[in-house]
Amino acid sequence: MIDSCRLCNSKRLKILERVGFEKQFAYYRCLDCKLVNYDITAGINQEKYAEVFIDPFLDNHPINLNQAASYNYIRKHVKSATSLFEIGFGNGRILHLASKDGLQVAGLELSSFLVESVKEKLKLPVMQADFMENTTLENIKWDIVVLRHVLEHFPDSEIVMNRIRDLLSPRGYALIEVPNIDSWELKYKRFLRRYHIYKKKYSKNFVPGHCNEFCKDSFSYLMKKTGFKLLSWQTYSHKPAVDLIYKVIPVGNKVRAIIQKER
Ligand SMILES: [Zn+2]
Incomplete structure (x- = not known):
């Protein structure tokens, strides 16, 4: 309860x-x-995702295209930056693109397999660490911090945002990506379930993995509370056909937001 x-x-x-x-x-x-x-008292699934390393040089792989879209979104909204730090960099595609553009880059990842793969393939300064526990980063301040699909997994989102603020240079930027609880698709599915038109089948061992689900209002509230200004909010989908619509009408399943540190 x-x-x-x-x-x-x-x-x-x-x-x-x-x-x-x-x-x-x-x-x-x-x-x-x-x-x-x-209500996390009922249990939370904190299992790590399957560890698969997709070659970050493959320009047309869907995983890489998606990260390229995120990186292009940063470049569109952040005009002057010399460094980028990514928390949970996956296969390192964003770090690779930023490094190619001449930015100083670094990143953290929980998975040592991914850290070793990125080190070997991209020769970039990355390390295995939990960004909420690692305290050795505080000396370096970054112009851009990237955090994709991580925020919703923490019960206390203020602590996460305070941590990001600590990593940023004055007036620094962050790209935050989260699911959009008020997307058309999720609203529609909730409607169908509420009126028993469609019943989702859950396996016996299903346990939710997200502690908090955001919409634009709650996200803006969190940003204001933790000293950030929301500069842009764009919803997107991995399905190309609807992705264009979601860029115009912000009702897509996932969100990219650019925020700026104010204090
Ligand atoms: Zn509230």
């Missing part, structure tokens, strides 16, 4: 949905800041 919002402490919570094999997992929408709080 959850009695107040993890982000704004409001008691005004409304059940959004119950999911799972026995509907034992509950999501609550905060009526004030709009954050969707998953």
Whole structure:
């Protein structure tokens, strides 16, 4: 059971949905800041994703195309920067593109397999570490920090944003990517489930993996609270046909946001 919002402490919570094999997992929408709080007391899946290393030089691989789109988005909104730091760099495609553009780059990854693969393939300064625990980074300040699909996995998103602020130079930028809980597709699917038009089948061992689900309102609230200004918000999809629409109408499943440190 959850009695107040993890982000704004409001008691005004409304059940959004119950999911799972026995509907034992509950999501609550905060009526004030709009954050969707998953009740983590029911359990959280923190399993790491499968470790696969996609060659970062393959220009047309979907994983690389997606990272290239993220990197282009940074370049579109950040005009002057000399360095980029990525938390959870995967196969290192973004670090590779930034390095090719002449930026000083570095990154952290939890997976030592990915760290070793990127070191060998790209010869870039990367290390295996948990960015929430590693304290040796504080001396270096970066112009751009990249954090893709990580924020939603932490119960306390303020701690994560404070950590990113510490890593940034004054007026530095960050690219943050999260799922969009208010995407058309997710809203539509929730509607179908609510009215029992469609019943999602959950396996017996399904456990949710995200602690918080963001929309533009709750994300903006978090940024303001932690000393950032939201400069741009773009939704996207991995499906090319709808991706163009989502860039114009912000209802896609995933979000790219550029923020700037204000204090
Ligand atoms: Zn709230």
